Amino acid sequence: MKLTRRETLALGLAATTVTVLPFRAVAAAEDQIAAFTGGADIGSGDITLTAPEIAENGNTVPIGVEAPGAVSIMVLAMGNPNPDVGTFNFGPLAGSQSASTRIRLAGTQDVLAIAKMGDGSFIQTSSTVKVTIGGCGG
Amino acid sequence: MISRRDFLQAAMATSALYGASGFGNWSRLAAQQALSQDDLLSFETSGNVTLIHITDVHAQLKPVWFREPEINLGVGEAAGQPPHVTGADYRKLYGIADGSAAHYALTHNDFSALAQGYGKMGGLDRVATVVKAIRADRSDALLLDGGDTWQGSLTALRTNGQDMVNAMNALGVDAMTSHWEFTLGIDRVTDIVENELNFPFLGANIFDTEWDEPAYEPYQMFERGGVQIAVIGQAFPYMPIANPGWMFPGLSFGVRQERMAEVVQEVRDAGAELVVVLSHNGFDVDRKLAANVPGIDVILTGHTHDALPEPLLVGKTHLIASGSHGKFLSRLDLDVQGGELRGVNHKLIPIFSDVIAPDPEMAALIEAERAPYADELAEVIGQTESLLYRRGNFNGTWDDLICDALLEVREADIALSPGFRWGASLIPGSDIRREDIFNATAMSYPNAYRSEMTGETLHVILEDVADNLFNPDPYYQQGGDMVRVGGMGYRIDVSQPQGSRITDMTLLKTGEPIDAAKTYTVAGWASVNEGTEGPPIWDVVEEHVKRIGTVSMTPNDSVKVTGV
Numbered sequence: 278m279k280l281t282r283r284e285t286l287a288l289g290l291a292a293t294t295v296t297v298l299p300f301r302a303v304a305a306a307e308d309q310i311a312a313f314t315g316g317a318d319i320g321s322g323d324i325t326l327t328a329p330e331i332a333e334n335g336n337t338v339p340i341g342v343e344a345p346g347a348v349s350i351m352v353l354a355m356g357n358p359n360p361d362v363g364t365f366n367f368g369p370l371a372g373s374q375s376a377s378t379r380i381r382l383a384g385t386q387d388v389l390a391i392a393k394m395g396d397g398s399f400i401q402t403s404s405t406v407k408v409t410i411g412g413c414g415g
Numbered sequence: 416m417i418s419r420r421d422f423l424q425a426a427m428a429t430s431a432l433y434g435a436s437g438f439g440n441w442s443r444l445a446a447q448q449a450l451s452q453d454d455l456l457s458f459e460t461s462g463n464v465t466l467i468h469i470t471d472v473h474a475q476l477k478p479v480w481f482r483e484p485e486i487n488l489g490v491g492e493a494a495g496q497p498p499h500v501t502g503a504d505y506r507k508l509y510g511i512a513d514g515s516a517a518h519y520a521l522t523h524n525d526f527s528a529l530a531q532g533y534g535k536m537g538g539l540d541r542v543a544t545v546v547k548a549i550r551a552d553r554s555d556a557l558l559l560d561g562g563d564t565w566q567g568s569l570t571a572l573r574t575n576g577q578d579m580v581n582a583m584n585a586l587g588v589d590a591m592t593s594h595w596e597f598t599l600g601i602d603r604v605t606d607i608v609e610n611e612l613n614f615p616f617l618g619a620n621i622f623d624t625e626w627d628e629p630a631y632e633p634y635q636m637f638e639r640g641g642v643q644i645a646v647i648g649q650a651f652p653y654m655p656i657a658n659p660g661w662m663f664p665g666l667s668f669g670v671r672q673e674r675m676a677e678v679v680q681e682v683r684d685a686g687a688e689l690v691v692v693l694s695h696n697g698f699d700v701d702r703k704l705a706a707n708v709p710g711i712d713v714i715l716t717g718h719t720h721d722a723l724p725e726p727l728l729v730g731k732t733h734l735i736a737s738g739s740h741g742k743f744l745s746r747l748d749l750d751v752q753g754g755e756l757r758g759v760n761h762k763l764i765p766i767f768s769d770v771i772a773p774d775p776e777m778a779a780l781i782e783a784e785r786a787p788y789a790d791e792l793a794e795v796i797g798q799t800e801s802l803l804y805r806r807g808n809f810n811g812t813w814d815d816l817i818c819d820a821l822l823e824v825r826e827a828d829i830a831l832s833p834g835f836r837w838g839a840s841l842i843p844g845s846d847i848r849r850e851d852i853f854n855a856t857a858m859s860y861p862n863a864y865r866s867e868m869t870g871e872t873l874h875v876i877l878e879d880v881a882d883n884l885f886n887p888d889p890y891y892q893q894g895g896d897m898v899r900v901g902g903m904g905y906r907i908d909v910s911q912p913q914g915s916r917i918t919d920m921t922l923l924k925t926g927e928p929i930d931a932a933k934t935y936t937v938a939g940w941a942s943v944n945e946g947t948e949g950p951p952i953w954d955v956v957e958e959h960v961k962r963i964g965t966v967s968m969t970p971n972d973s974v975k976v977t978g979v
Contacts, residue, residue: 329669330890333655339627339667385913407891409656410879 306353306360310391313351313364314399319391322400324350326390332382335408341377344392344400350376351393355403356386384408450516452771456548461760462750463640464689465553467546470561470717471739471837473595474571474579476781478535478768479839479854481740482526482804483722488909488979491887493699498721498736509724520742520765521722527802530842533767537741539582540773540781541766545744546586547774553748555639559646560588561717561737562695565607566595567837569853570788575603577611578784584613585780590635592617594651594658594695594718598859601663617648617693619678620671630666633678642689642751645682649675649694651718653893657883659860659943670700670890672707679710688754691715697894698736705732712756713747718894720806720836724763733759740839742766792850797960799845801968805838805855808884809897809907809976812968813838813855817952818901820959821938825865825949828922829873829903831939834880834896847966852956856940861951863940871931874917877905882913903929903973910978923973 310319324344332338342350342365352362365376380388385408391401489499500508502522511517519529520536550556560583565576576599583591593616597604608616608631619633634647651657654668679690690712694701697718705714711732722738726747737745743763750758785792805811814832821830838855841847868876876898883893897907906919920929929935940952960966 327673330888331653331656331669331893333660333667333669405891407882407886409883410876 303355306355306389309351309353309361313349313391313393317397317399319399319401321402322394324390324392324400324402326352326388326402326404327377328388328404328406330405331407331409335382335384337379338382338406339377339379340388341375342390342392343373343375344390344394345374346395347374347392348395349393350374351391352380353389353391354380354382354386355389357381357383362388382406382408450767450770452544455764455767455770456545458549458552458746458748458762459760460552461748462758464642464644464749464751465549465556465639466691466713466715466745466747466749467549467556467558468561468715468735468737468745468747469542469558469741469743470695470715470737471563471720472537472539472560472579472741473563473567473739473837474565474576474857475537475568475740475839475854476539476570476578476582476784478538478541478766479740479742480526480530480535480842481537481742482802482806482840483521483523484806484808485523486808486976487721488808488885489699490885490909491889493702493889497723497727498698498719511724516765516767517724520767521724526804526840527842534769536768537766538768538773539586539741540778541768541771542741542744543586543774543777544771545764545766549746550587557589557637557639557644557646558587559691559693559715560591561693561715562591562593562650563595563717563739563837564591566598566858567854568857569792569850570785572853572857572859573788574784575599576607580607580611581784582777582780584611585777588614589637590615590617590646590648590693592648592650592693592695592717594654595858597654597663597666598658599662600859601666604663615648617646618650619647620652620668620674621650622667624665624667627667634682636682636685636687640751643686644689644691645685645687647675647678647682647690647692649692649696651695651894652700657893657895657943659945661945662859670696670704672704672890675704676708676710679708683710689713689749689751689756694718697889697892698734699889699892700894701734702727702729703889705729705734713749715745722763726759726761731756733761735761737763739837792848794849795846796849796852796957797847797964797966799841799847799966800843801966802840802843803847803851803855803966803968804840806836807896808834809974810899810971812971813840814899815901815968815971816959816966817855817940817956818899820956821863821940822901823962824955824958825863825938826936827865827902827938828924828935829868829937830901831876831937832899832901833939833941834884834898835941836894836896847960849953849957852953852960856951856953856956858941860942860947861940861953862942862947863938863949863952863955864942864947865936865938865949867934868937869931870920870929870933870935873903873929873935873937874920874931877907877917877920878913881907881909881916885909885916886913897974900973904975905973906975906977908978909976916978919975921973
């Protein structure tokens, strides 16, 4: 599998230092999406985002994405000060269009995955990951 | 004296073959006559496979009183659905007569009065009698333990769960899953699993954090009555969040629905004709799992301590709820033909300790386990004039007493006590023995802290816990009750989203609103943080009870609930 990916962990760690960035995270996410899709419509389809319902440790949350037939999958943490997690690109020889990593989440939020398909269309899915202080189960 | 019986003769047929299940058959089948062991055990053996389910015993070797909840709210799709039905509504739903044995066992009303008549329930020596009787009918019946077994009593605490391991080995358990087991620490769990247990410790959803690989056996295959049976274990999903993760570093849990679907497929491919999930998810999580993962015949639910007299059918999956503290045992006779579940015959067997004779061997084992601690267990610390109970979404008198102890002994403004669902009850007129205090507090991270918190922090804590209970999606619920609060009142609208449920926080001693910016002295226990300092909570409670001598609790109306 040919996989080029950004340093998602490093990005996640960087998020701690940018909590006072002067722009709104949602606006930043919208810009990211627009840059990725070029403003095209985003549908739904065969795209899977695997993430825990409740994070065991918000500093390192395991996630996985899979979209058969995708050439590229972008992952956004919509509630982070810097929502950009990373974009996974898949070459024509990729055995499967799937990837996994660990991300940092500043709090309870939606994680969004958008896949660019081989025909140039876009599909997305999202999952809410809860970050909790915990301690009272039983 | 036990004066009547109208119990649990419901051989509920839930498949097309045996006819439709429905609420209300129960009373019709029940007879009004004296409660006897034969009646409690009577069961028409059917099919070719028998499952016996016990769960959430919480280390109760001896019979106890345990009052079922008055308030047990469901949200989202679970609103108003079993098990979120209590009191008179519950009795009406299942056709249970007021004042009957079933009323006493399954609902909260008139608990103290009925407890005088019907006596304590549970006791593993009585459970052993029932298990042996079932195995006399069907020698290869599978006995499955849903976990929360090794924690909850003084003896389990002192022996690091050894008393319960010995008892469950003697009982002949065939497989178990887990939750509080891990609060003994990973080294002790490993020692027990590798060296002590006579049966597998299953958890399909337990992974190691480093390589994300399965850490425990996900399932065990059994052949019974010519049927290939897969028992898949599902441990409590929120272990490192609800309990101290530092006690079992390197383990990751989670609902992991996709994983469950894979394991179900794997066991079907391996020839399983019957797929049973032995679960510690909690009832609502299992209801959603059953709807989303095809191919599961039976889910033996646990964690949320619900007891239901009939299976609840979700699609083709039968959900069984067998209560807690050894009060009940479920028997399921299943007819499996050609790889398909054709018939289900179910009975929730109540363990009335004055009716079911103790099994002599298990009774001897229990006495031997308790003997080294006999004096300590029996010491009378005080008396209670009030019913002391814990179960319920918002508060109970046991936790009111614990919060009073924290406020007085730790000299705090506000006290927090976790919303655990374990803890036996005490009826009015009882001595409070040391054993009783440990039955409400025994666990491995008991330190009663005293710290400063702002009003804002307190609000965040209450909102966080409330969402663990009232998030409309069960996969986001952790299955405990609301944190109990002493010295502070609040209003909760359970229909609101997180951040908007809790309002009108009030410091009771002054009547003033809690100020978000102001700092308050808060005492509590069971912090999941490593290095928490303070005396163990049982010492705090003991000191308080000794000071006051006789406990008398006034009704607690400091929590106002809306949005139901």
